[in-house]
Amino acid sequence: MNQPLQNDTFLRACLRQPTEHTPVWLMRQAGRYLPEYKATRVKAGNSFMGLATNVQYATEVTLQPLDRYPLDAAILFSDILTVPDAMGLGLSFGAGEGPKFAHPVRDEAAVAALQSPDLDKLRYVFDAVTSIRQALNGRVPLIGFSGSPWTLACYMVEGGGSDDYRLVKTMLYGRPDLMHRILAVNAQAVTAYLNAQVEAGAQALMVFDSWGGVLADGAFQRFSLDYTRRVVQGLKREKDGQRIPVIVFTKGGGPWLQDIADCGADVVGLDWTVNLERARAQVGGKVALQGNLDPNVLFAPPDAVAREARAVLDAFGRPQRADGAWDGHIFNLGHGISQYTPPEHVTALVEAVHAHSRALRRPM
Amino acid sequence: MNQPLQNDTFLRACLRQPTEHTPVWLMRQAGRYLPEYKATRVKAGNSFMGLATNVQYATEVTLQPLDRYPLDAAILFSDILTVPDAMGLGLSFGAGEGPKFAHPVRDEAAVAALQSPDLDKLRYVFDAVTSIRQALNGRVPLIGFSGSPWTLACYMVEGGGSDDYRLVKTMLYGRPDLMHRILAVNAQAVTAYLNAQVEAGAQALMVFDSWGGVLADGAFQRFSLDYTRRVVQGLKREKDGQRIPVIVFTKGGGPWLQDIADCGADVVGLDWTVNLERARAQVGGKVALQGNLDPNVLFAPPDAVAREARAVLDAFGRPQRADGAWDGHIFNLGHGISQYTPPEHVTALVEAVHAHSRALRRPM
Numbered sequence: 082m083n084q085p086l087q088n089d090t091f092l093r094a095c096l097r098q099p100t101e102h103t104p105v106w107l108m109r110q111a112g113r114y115l116p117e118y119k120a121t122r123v124k125a126g127n128s129f130m131g132l133a134t135n136v137q138y139a140t141e142v143t144l145q146p147l148d149r150y151p152l153d154a155a156i157l158f159s160d161i162l163t164v165p166d167a168m169g170l171g172l173s174f175g176a177g178e179g180p181k182f183a184h185p186v187r188d189e190a191a192v193a194a195l196q197s198p199d200l201d202k203l204r205y206v207f208d209a210v211t212s213i214r215q216a217l218n219g220r221v222p223l224i225g226f227s228g229s230p231w232t233l234a235c236y237m238v239e240g241g242g243s244d245d246y247r248l249v250k251t252m253l254y255g256r257p258d259l260m261h262r263i264l265a266v267n268a269q270a271v272t273a274y275l276n277a278q279v280e281a282g283a284q285a286l287m288v289f290d291s292w293g294g295v296l297a298d299g300a301f302q303r304f305s306l307d308y309t310r311r312v313v314q315g316l317k318r319e320k321d322g323q324r325i326p327v328i329v330f331t332k333g334g335g336p337w338l339q340d341i342a343d344c345g346a347d348v349v350g351l352d353w354t355v356n357l358e359r360a361r362a363q364v365g366g367k368v369a370l371q372g373n374l375d376p377n378v379l380f381a382p383p384d385a386v387a388r389e390a391r392a393v394l395d396a397f398g399r400p401q402r403a404d405g406a407w408d409g410h411i412f413n414l415g416h417g418i419s420q421y422t423p424p425e426h427v428t429a430l431v432e433a434v435h436a437h438s439r440a441l442r443r444p445m
Numbered sequence: 446m447n448q449p450l451q452n453d454t455f456l457r458a459c460l461r462q463p464t465e466h467t468p469v470w471l472m473r474q475a476g477r478y479l480p481e482y483k484a485t486r487v488k489a490g491n492s493f494m495g496l497a498t499n500v501q502y503a504t505e506v507t508l509q510p511l512d513r514y515p516l517d518a519a520i521l522f523s524d525i526l527t528v529p530d531a532m533g534l535g536l537s538f539g540a541g542e543g544p545k546f547a548h549p550v551r552d553e554a555a556v557a558a559l560q561s562p563d564l565d566k567l568r569y570v571f572d573a574v575t576s577i578r579q580a581l582n583g584r585v586p587l588i589g590f591s592g593s594p595w596t597l598a599c600y601m602v603e604g605g606g607s608d609d610y611r612l613v614k615t616m617l618y619g620r621p622d623l624m625h626r627i628l629a630v631n632a633q634a635v636t637a638y639l640n641a642q643v644e645a646g647a648q649a650l651m652v653f654d655s656w657g658g659v660l661a662d663g664a665f666q667r668f669s670l671d672y673t674r675r676v677v678q679g680l681k682r683e684k685d686g687q688r689i690p691v692i693v694f695t696k697g698g699g700p701w702l703q704d705i706a707d708c709g710a711d712v713v714g715l716d717w718t719v720n721l722e723r724a725r726a727q728v729g730g731k732v733a734l735q736g737n738l739d740p741n742v743l744f745a746p747p748d749a750v751a752r753e754a755r756a757v758l759d760a761f762g763r764p765q766r767a768d769g770a771w772d773g774h775i776f777n778l779g780h781g782i783s784q785y786t787p788p789e790h791v792t793a794l795v796e797a798v799h800a801h802s803r804a805l806r807r808p809m
Binding site for chain 2: 245246247250251254255294296297298299300301333335336353354355356357373374375377378380381382385386389392396415419421
């Protein structure tokens, strides 16, 4: 039996409802910058997927940052490539390297063979969601997530990370029919995967379009956003009478903010190149905004971290508008936290966000 | 004695004057995708700097793409890191690796010791400019170039390329005083370097802010654009009665287009994420625009290359406005051409740009 939420600030901000402070969580908050994370990872055979596929370890690392910092949300510990792995592409992580697929999707036959995976192969993810939700015991909401259809396709075609996206863009421009087929399968799979996370206990969902920003204007809309929209429209948006907010984050998506804000999501994630004041003026009446501190700020001394965090809050401004309605802001980084981040700088960040956002709400 | 220009289409487009076709040149057009370039490089001891520091080889490779394709401009063959090398930082290129500095600038003492270099150490660049100008014999204009103060600073602090810009951003946020001192020295050096290229024969100048786009909104304006503006304002803009156009290109600079268009440049370079129609509506009456095909398009078959090139031209639209005045468009890629590009695809690109841009100019 799930406990009622003790802190629903994050959910309220997503839905553009009044909040006492600006909620904050950090992409990749359960990660290698935390010594306790590294310790659990050693127990899991020093393997990322060893952590992600073990319900107990995944639960443990998801909760670690919450024990250290008063964060306002938890996010499932998992990888964005679980779905293509379940499609049979053979995911592995070499030592010190990024992800690799043993069977990349590069020709007509491989594309034709592609199918939305049996969700039973992703059971370990849904079990982790349920376990984390129970362990949270109502402290804060739990966010489930997936990579976007385009971002998954990048990895599936390239077979891993890429500097130039040569293979996937060669297919996109040379054989757009194959690319659209991959994206259609991915959209179907991601939709089912996210809905199953909601069934398992996720209270909000986030779609990571980590590589949308490498696309050209026009191509982004046709090959990334159209399929993200398809996912968002297929999502279960309510569970047990609670609205399930959906966040869409496109790294490098600033040029297409207005298009992204129309995709049906409740929240749009922004990277640090975006001017938050202008973004709010453009789309803040329609969607909440999440972001957008440069994660590199966290390498500076704590007083500089606090100063830059206040600047982000000031750029968004008082969430309550002059007409009394509220716009939503969820504080986050504009990208995942670096493994080299000093943990005590995160303490300074979270304190500054909570203190300054409370100050911003006081009557002027 | 320099010959009069036979093809000044590029210069006219930079200055928003009437043109019969849209001029086209390609960033890194003299490069590894050309077999004749690789042959010259072998003669130069298979070394990039061996090519760049030898006047004869630098001239040879600069002209190679012009002999293959009817491009409308030549660009000096050199590296953006010649200036910090002349400052004594010890530039080297390892086999198959990017640039490295033996003496990166990371602490107060190194920053204090930094000085604008003796231009005599860059004599090989100016000699190459003069030699290339003579060899061109008036075929097309010659573009000189430099890295921007910020982009140079990135390499100087990181000591080479970087995935996360951790060191340079740590300094930026933690010791902004040191960063501003580096940038001031760089701005002075880049200004003198570019003016000397004009003296040597360069007929247009380009500032590459290749890494401006990694900065946060606000930081970009203070740490990159302010110093680029300082450079632009210090440049000699006329020689022998000819205006010397200045192009500023910030990779990832789309979010700051309006700010960049106000820096004093004649032309703003755009990467492929920018919507060219919107960009023209925003700033086309003030500056010419250069760009913005995704270089990965060149991996697709020639008919797809031609189609995408036409789409870029159509996005900009007819250069002559309804009121009779002209806006300027220079066709280019949104980043340097890849070494894996099939040379015959470039033929298709240049043909498509010339043919379709002539068609666009016909009375409707």
